[in-house]
Amino acid sequence: MTPLLAATTPSEQAEFVVFAVLAPVAVLSALAMVLNRNAVYSALLLVVNFFCLASFYVLLEAQFVAAVQVIVYAGAIMVLFLFVLTLLGIGNEDVLTETIRGQRPAAAVLTVLLLVAVGAALLGGVLDTPPASLAQANEGGNVEAIGRILFTRYVFAFEAAGLLLVVAAVAAVVLGKRRP
Amino acid sequence: MRVGPGAYLLLSAVLFGIGVAGVLIRRNAIVVFMCIELMLNAVNLSFIAFAKVNGALDGQVLAFFVMVVAAAEVVVGLGILVAIFRKRSSASVDDVNLLKG
Numbered sequence: 001m002t003p004l005l006a007a008t009t010p011s012e013q014a015e016f017v018v019f020a021v022l023a024p025v026a027v028l029s030a031l032a033m034v035l036n037r038n039a040v041y042s043a044l045l046l047v048v049n050f051f052c053l054a055s056f057y058v059l060l061e062a063q064f065v066a067a068v069q070v071i072v073y074a075g076a077i078m079v080l081f082l083f084v085l086t087l088l089g090i091g092n093e094d095v096l097t098e099t100i101r102g103q104r105p106a107a108a109v110l111t112v113l114l115l116v117a118v119g120a121a122l123l124g125g126v127l128d129t130p131p132a133s134l135a136q137a138n139e140g141g142n143v144e145a146i147g148r149i150l151f152t153r154y155v156f157a158f159e160a161a162g163l164l165l166v167v168a169a170v171a172a173v174v175l176g177k178r179r180p
Numbered sequence: 181m182r183v184g185p186g187a188y189l190l191l192s193a194v195l196f197g198i199g200v201a202g203v204l205i206r207r208n209a210i211v212v213f214m215c216i217e218l219m220l221n222a223v224n225l226s227f228i229a230f231a232k233v234n235g236a237l238d239g240q241v242l243a244f245f246v247m248v249v250a251a252a253e254v255v256v257g258l259g260i261l262v263a264i265f266r267k268r269s270s271a272s273v274d275d276v277n278l279l280k281g
């Protein structure tokens with residue numbers, strides 16, 4: 001995964017340091033998000049996790065997606081979550097009684113099985129891929145390159161996404177309306 | 181030391197697993213929603229890692245579209261949650277059992 005190579009450039013060393021610091025933060029914040037009783041703390045821990053992911057996107061030469069991650073996810077979506085949390089009242093905590101007997105152990109077993117399967121698939125080949133570079137694709141700037149590809153090859157998907165957002169906005173208004 | 185794409189893929193798998201565990205364990209519908217967001221972000225991380233492996237930007241564009249769909253999904257999902265809460269005064273996923281036979 002991280003071969004000890006003598007010929008590493010300073011930027012690769014910097015990437016290693018940032019990754020080694022932020023990867024545990026990302027995993028721990030995700031774990032704490034799942035395990036926390038208070039839903040507001042969960043939301044704030046998820047924001048921490050999103051910021052870690054945005055830093056990883058920068059390390060992976062995806063500056064545009066990193067900015068969108070901070071603005072849309074950490075900014076807009078999580079604020080919406082906190083809005084609804086405060087709207088519904090944060091007083092009602094999780095019910096601890098299990099509706100389905102043995103659900104929690106079964107969930108743990110299933111999760112471990114999933115991780116083992118994905119880990120085996122990763123060990124089957126992808127782990128040793130040498131780090132490539134996006135320098136050629138990113139020529140002239142990441143945002144420009146993304147814009148070029150978004151408005152040529154993916155223009156239909158882009159328009160469909162716009163339509164989807166309009167439908168979602170209308171749906172939110174209809175769902176939120178009080179019926180007489 | 182050098183970080184290969186494999187490290188990012190492994191991290192993405194771990195984050196996805198945590199999200200799955202959260203959806204299966206938690207009863208609060210809003211927290212379940214947040215765990216779904218965590219899984220979407222884990223998949224986004226693999227998309228962007230694979231974009232770097234392939235040296236092409238298509239993975240990043242796909243991650244962008246995942247974010248758009250996630251935003252739409254959150255808006256509708258939270259709207260439904262608020263509507264259910266108005267009717268039943270509860271945000272627990274176990275209380276929504278009207279369709280139970």
